[in-house]
Amino acid sequence: MTEPTDRQLWAQVAADDSEAFGVVFDRHARPIYNFCFRRCGSWTDAEDLMSIVFLEAWRRRDVGLEADTVLPWLYGIATNVTRNYQRTLRRHRRALNRLSPDVVQADPADHVAERLDDEAAVGRVLTALSNIPSLERDVLALVVWADLTYQQTADALGIPIGTVRSRLNRARSRLGLEIQTNPTRAEGTA
């Protein structure tokens, strides 16, 4: 049996089908979780932020899905949610208290030590990026971390594709480093 596409699922979600929303969650929770982690530097906060992204997606479920995949749109929400994430977490604390799983004993399979190393490594990257304007940082994060095309990045942020290019160029020159993007992907369309 063929799996439903995101577009088909989202049509069901728009009709208040929470089970279809669960399937969307199963498909895209992992990339959103990892994107949130790279934006905030904490695996624990990334879990909460991921939940907020999906809650916000549910709240906006009546938007028409233009593309075949919902993921770039979710990345756009994740960008907004993580931009000032501590404030976001404060604002959503009440919902998060209901959403957060109880504290459980860490499982050896969760690679706790490696996760701590991840947090230190991402913390260094975030420090380096903290000195470029947030609008440029958003573009950089979507292109490099979410691997979105320029067009998908433009759609996710609601800005023209030319603005994506110029912000990425400015970020590149501010960082004084070469930002490698796959030209085929970067110039492709959604």
Place this chain on the structure above:
Amino acid sequence: MMKTLTPTADRDLPTGRHHRRRQHLLAEVATPTASWQASRRLALGAGLAFAVLLVLMVGLPGDRSVAPAAADVDPIDVDGISYIAVTFTAYGEDTSAVEADLIALGLDITIDLVPASPTLVGELVSFDASQPLDGAWDGDYTKDGVLYLPASYGGTMHLRVGRPTEPGEAYVSAADPLAPGEALHCTDLIGMPVAEATLVLTEAGLEPEWRIDDKVIEAPDADTFVEAVASTSPTSVIVWTATRRALTLPDPTCGPS
């Protein structure tokens, strides 16, 4: 660069969490009026009540802990598109009066003022929007310290606008320090030997944090050059160094040297 910016591999949620998050999420969205959407309304109501309380407190003698922000909020037309032009005249933490002016003009917008470098004061540094901005907003939202909000926008929006820093405060958003109006404009710092750069920074009252790539170093090697610079506060910058001198072009905004 990819490796530097992406130092970690993707991971799964910790054991069992995906299922539990999913379970809680679906339970939450299945009862919208009782939980998620209701809590948003409650939070909004509580927020407005709190804002009113703050305004009252600001008005009380002896308690100036939350200063009010103020702005001129005017409907205008630019190239046939209707905007609400917002020009901040005071940069306090309490933006409720400005938000109330925007609500009165039909825009459901909240605003945070964040410490920013000189040329970003009054400028929009980031925003969250609940609906696409459908071309009325072309990506450059401010001009000469005036914020242009599309008057026809029907969603909710949260804006972060640059404000001057308080003493000792770091920037949340900073422009290129070599740009006109910023601390190091016309200093030709990029490509400069570090010894010379140190003098320039001292003269500008800036404390450098020296780096090679993403690594902080105690002091730069004498035979290295400035590769890039970024502002972190009115008194501090991060300076990246390299062994090769960067090729630079004269800055046309600086005139003949």
